[in-house]
Amino acid sequence: MATLATSVTDRHAALTLSQERAASTSSGYLMLFVMLVAIVVAFFGTTQINYTPEIGVPLLLLGALVFAFVMPGFYMLQPNQAAAITLFGSYKGTDRTTGLRWIVPWYGKKKLSVRANNIISDKIKVNDLRGNPIEIAAQVVWRVTDTAQALFDVDDYKSFVMVQIEAAVRTIGSRYPYDDFEHQEVTLRGNHDQVGAELRQELIARLAMAGITVDECGFTHLAYAQEIAGAMLRRQQAQAVVAARQTLVEGAVGMVQMALEQLSAKNVVELDDERRAAMVSNLMVVLCGERDTQPIVNAGSLYQ
CATH class of the missing domain: 3.30.479.30 (Band 7 domain)
Structure with a gap:
C-alpha cells in the first residue's frame, strides 16, 4: 500500500494541492438584528421627512445603505454542509458552522455537501x-x-x-x-x-x-461474462464432481482399511489375498456407488 500511495504522490507531484482552512465569518443572527435596526431607522426617517427633512433624509439614507450592505451577505448552512469562501477568485477558507451565517457581500460563497x-x-x-x-x-x-x-x-x-x-x-x-x-x-x-x-x-x-x-x-x-458463462459453469460442475469423488474415495479407502484391520485384529475371519481383494472390491462398490446397493445373502460357504 505504501508503494501505491508513493506512486500516486509522484504522479501528481507537479500539481499544487489546495488545503482547507477555517474561514473568518460571522453569525447571521447578529447581522439580522443589525438589518432590523436599519429597517426601523429607515422607516423612522421616512416619517420625519415632512417635518424635519434635515433629520429624516439622512436617517432614511443610512437605513437603506445598511440594509443594502447587510442583506446580500446572509447564507445558511445545514448539518454536514460547508461553504467555501472566495474573494475575487482567491480561496479564503471554508465555513462549516451550521445555522444562519453572514459575510461581507463581495465575498463569494460556494456550498457543497460533506455528507456520505x-x-x-x-x-x-x-x-x-x-x-x-x-x-x-x-x-x-x-x-x-x-x-x-x-x-x-x-x-x-x-x-x-x-x-x-x-x-x-x-x-x-x-x-x-x-x-x-x-x-x-x-x-x-x-x-x-x-x-x-x-x-x-x-x-x-x-x-x-x-x-x-x-x-x-x-x-x-x-x-x-455471458459469452463464457455456460462453459465456466460446466467447468465448475466438473471440478465439483471430481472433488466430491476424490473425497468419497478417500473416505471409502479409510473405512475399508479400518474394517480389514479390525477383522484381522479380532480374529473374526481369516482371508487369503484373493478373498481379501474381493471383499475390498465389494466394500468399495457399496461405499462409492451412486445408487443404493442390493445385498445378496450367501447361504453357502465363503468360497462358493
Missing part, C-alpha cells in the same frame, strides 16, 4: 488474472473531507469519483482470478473481505488529490 454518498457503479467487463472476461459492479460509500481540494483541485469532483471508481475496479478485477476451486489463491469470488479492503485502499489513494475518502466499498455484481 452512496454510489453503485455500472457493470463493466474486465479480464481477470487468467484472462477470463468477467462482469463487475461495485458499491462505494464516499464523502468529501477537504472542501478546498474537492472544489479547486479537480474540475468536477463527482464525475472524478465515478471515473476513479471504474479505474480502481478494473485494476483490482485484473489483479486476481475469478475463482480457484482448490482454494490455493486469493480470488474475487472467495475472498470478498480481503479484495474489498484492497479496493478501498486503491480508491483512497486515487481520490486523495480530490479531498475525498472512502468509508466502505464492495462488489455488488460479480459473474463471468
Whole structure:
C-alpha cells in the first residue's frame, strides 16, 4: 500500500494541492438584528421627512445603505454542509458552522455537501488474472473531507469519483482470478473481505488529490461474462464432481482399511489375498456407488 500511495504522490507531484482552512465569518443572527435596526431607522426617517427633512433624509439614507450592505451577505448552512469562501477568485477558507451565517457581500460563497454518498457503479467487463472476461459492479460509500481540494483541485469532483471508481475496479478485477476451486489463491469470488479492503485502499489513494475518502466499498455484481458463462459453469460442475469423488474415495479407502484391520485384529475371519481383494472390491462398490446397493445373502460357504 505504501508503494501505491508513493506512486500516486509522484504522479501528481507537479500539481499544487489546495488545503482547507477555517474561514473568518460571522453569525447571521447578529447581522439580522443589525438589518432590523436599519429597517426601523429607515422607516423612522421616512416619517420625519415632512417635518424635519434635515433629520429624516439622512436617517432614511443610512437605513437603506445598511440594509443594502447587510442583506446580500446572509447564507445558511445545514448539518454536514460547508461553504467555501472566495474573494475575487482567491480561496479564503471554508465555513462549516451550521445555522444562519453572514459575510461581507463581495465575498463569494460556494456550498457543497460533506455528507456520505452512496454510489453503485455500472457493470463493466474486465479480464481477470487468467484472462477470463468477467462482469463487475461495485458499491462505494464516499464523502468529501477537504472542501478546498474537492472544489479547486479537480474540475468536477463527482464525475472524478465515478471515473476513479471504474479505474480502481478494473485494476483490482485484473489483479486476481475469478475463482480457484482448490482454494490455493486469493480470488474475487472467495475472498470478498480481503479484495474489498484492497479496493478501498486503491480508491483512497486515487481520490486523495480530490479531498475525498472512502468509508466502505464492495462488489455488488460479480459473474463471468455471458459469452463464457455456460462453459465456466460446466467447468465448475466438473471440478465439483471430481472433488466430491476424490473425497468419497478417500473416505471409502479409510473405512475399508479400518474394517480389514479390525477383522484381522479380532480374529473374526481369516482371508487369503484373493478373498481379501474381493471383499475390498465389494466394500468399495457399496461405499462409492451412486445408487443404493442390493445385498445378496450367501447361504453357502465363503468360497462358493
